[in-house]
Amino acid sequence: MLTTFSLASYLISILVSLTPTSPAKETKHWYKGNLHTHSYWSDGDEYPEMILDWYKTHQYDxxxxxxHNTLSRDEKWVKVVKSRMYEDSFQNYLKRFGENWVTYKIDSGRTNVRLKTYPEYKQKMEDQRFLIFAAEEISDRFEGKPLHMGGINLQNVIPPQGGSSVTETLQHNIDAVLQQRKETGIPMFPHINHPNFYYALTAQDMIGLHGERFFEVYNGHPQVHNEGDATHPGTEALWDEINIAYHKRGQPLLLGLGTDDSHSYHQFGSAYANAGRGWVMVYADSLKPGSLIGALERGDFYASSGVILKNVTLNNRDIAIEVQPETGIKYTIEFIGAQKDADKSSVLSRVEGTKAKFKVTSQHMFVRARITSTKLKENPYKDKEVEMAWTQPIEYGH
Structure with missing residues (x-):
C-alpha cells in the first residue's frame, strides 16, 4: 500500500474547507490534532470551551x-479559586462566551461555575473545520504505578478495569475499549500514555500486550521523561524494543503519537504542562472520526513537536522524506530500524538536509524516520528542546 503525503494537500484542504464540495471530489488532506488534553473536568485548570477555542484558533483540525475517568456528561460545578489569575480566567470565559452561555452562581461571596458537558461544548464549538472527539484518559494503578490509557471516540465511560500485574491491568483496559468498539460498531481505539511517567512501564510490560496499536512517543508534560535517564530507556528505545518483539511474533507494529497532555493554561514554561507542544498530522480523506481513525490505524500519520514534513512516502519497500524548511534552520533525517535477528535497533542512515530516501529490504524487521531540527521550541517542556518529527515504522512486504 502506497501512501504519499504532501504539505500542498494540507494547504489545499484549508481552502477546500471554506468551499463546499461533493463527496466525489474529496481527496486526502493533512489534519492536525491533539489526542491528550485536560480541563476542569479533571485536573486541568481551564473551562472546556476556552481550551477548544485555543486549539481552534491555532489551526488544529x-x-x-x-x-481522567470521565466522558464529561454528568453535572459538575467548580468553585473559582480566590486568586487574581483564576478570577481573571473566569472573567475571560464570561467575556468570550457571554452571560447567555456561562452558567454560574454566587454563594457566600464565591463564584461557582457549572461545567458544560461534552454534548454541550461539542454542539457549541464543533463545525465542518473542527472535530471534537469524545475521549477519556482511563487512569488505573497497580502497586502504586500510574497506568494511564487514552480511549478515543468512546461512547460510554470505561471505569479502570484493574488487574493482578501491570500488563494484565493494561490489557484489561485495552480489552474494554475494543469490546465497546465491537458492541457499538463505532471506530475507537486505546493508546498507552506517557510510559515513562514515574517510569511506570517497561518494554516487557508492553511486549505482553495484544490489541494495542498506539503509544505516546512524544508527550509535552514536563514529568514524562521522554528521553529516559541513566537507568531507564527513552520512549524511542522502548518503541523499538517492543516492535522487535511484535515483529518476531507477527503482531501489528506499535505506532507512535505526539501529544500535549496539557493541564496548565495560565502559567507557562517548562514547569507547566502547556498546550501546543506535540501533535499528530493525519493524512485522511475527511475530517470525520472513522476516516481519521482509519488513517491512524493504517499508519498514515506522523508525530511532531514542531517539524512539518512537506512530503512523506511510505510503502513496503521505500521511505522518502522531504521537510518543509524554515530559513536558517538545519535538519537531520535519520532512518532507524532493526536488522533481521537483531536484539536492538540502530541508526541505519543519516542525512543532513531536507530530503532523504531509504530502501527497506528483506533484511530489515522495520524502519522508521526521525527528523531533528536545530530550532529551539518556543515553549519547551525541557531545557534546550528542539523541534522534531517521527514517521511510523514500516515492515518489508507488509
Missing amino acids: FIALSD
Whole structure:
C-alpha cells in the first residue's frame, strides 16, 4: 500500500474547507490534532470551551479532551479559586462566551461555575473545520504505578478495569475499549500514555500486550521523561524494543503519537504542562472520526513537536522524506530500524538536509524516520528542546 503525503494537500484542504464540495471530489488532506488534553473536568485548570477555542484558533483540525475517568456528561460545578489569575480566567470565559452561555452562581461571596458537558461544548464549538472527539484518559494503578490509557471516540465511560500485574491491568483496559468498539460498531481505539511517567512501564510490560496499536512517543508534560535517564530507556528505545518483539511474533507494529497532555493554561514554561507542544498530522480523506481513525490505524500519520514534513512516502519497500524548511534552520533525517535477528535497533542512515530516501529490504524487521531540527521550541517542556518529527515504522512486504 502506497501512501504519499504532501504539505500542498494540507494547504489545499484549508481552502477546500471554506468551499463546499461533493463527496466525489474529496481527496486526502493533512489534519492536525491533539489526542491528550485536560480541563476542569479533571485536573486541568481551564473551562472546556476556552481550551477548544485555543486549539481552534491555532489551526488544529481535531482535538480530544481526555479527562481522567470521565466522558464529561454528568453535572459538575467548580468553585473559582480566590486568586487574581483564576478570577481573571473566569472573567475571560464570561467575556468570550457571554452571560447567555456561562452558567454560574454566587454563594457566600464565591463564584461557582457549572461545567458544560461534552454534548454541550461539542454542539457549541464543533463545525465542518473542527472535530471534537469524545475521549477519556482511563487512569488505573497497580502497586502504586500510574497506568494511564487514552480511549478515543468512546461512547460510554470505561471505569479502570484493574488487574493482578501491570500488563494484565493494561490489557484489561485495552480489552474494554475494543469490546465497546465491537458492541457499538463505532471506530475507537486505546493508546498507552506517557510510559515513562514515574517510569511506570517497561518494554516487557508492553511486549505482553495484544490489541494495542498506539503509544505516546512524544508527550509535552514536563514529568514524562521522554528521553529516559541513566537507568531507564527513552520512549524511542522502548518503541523499538517492543516492535522487535511484535515483529518476531507477527503482531501489528506499535505506532507512535505526539501529544500535549496539557493541564496548565495560565502559567507557562517548562514547569507547566502547556498546550501546543506535540501533535499528530493525519493524512485522511475527511475530517470525520472513522476516516481519521482509519488513517491512524493504517499508519498514515506522523508525530511532531514542531517539524512539518512537506512530503512523506511510505510503502513496503521505500521511505522518502522531504521537510518543509524554515530559513536558517538545519535538519537531520535519520532512518532507524532493526536488522533481521537483531536484539536492538540502530541508526541505519543519516542525512543532513531536507530530503532523504531509504530502501527497506528483506533484511530489515522495520524502519522508521526521525527528523531533528536545530530550532529551539518556543515553549519547551525541557531545557534546550528542539523541534522534531517521527514517521511510523514500516515492515518489508507488509
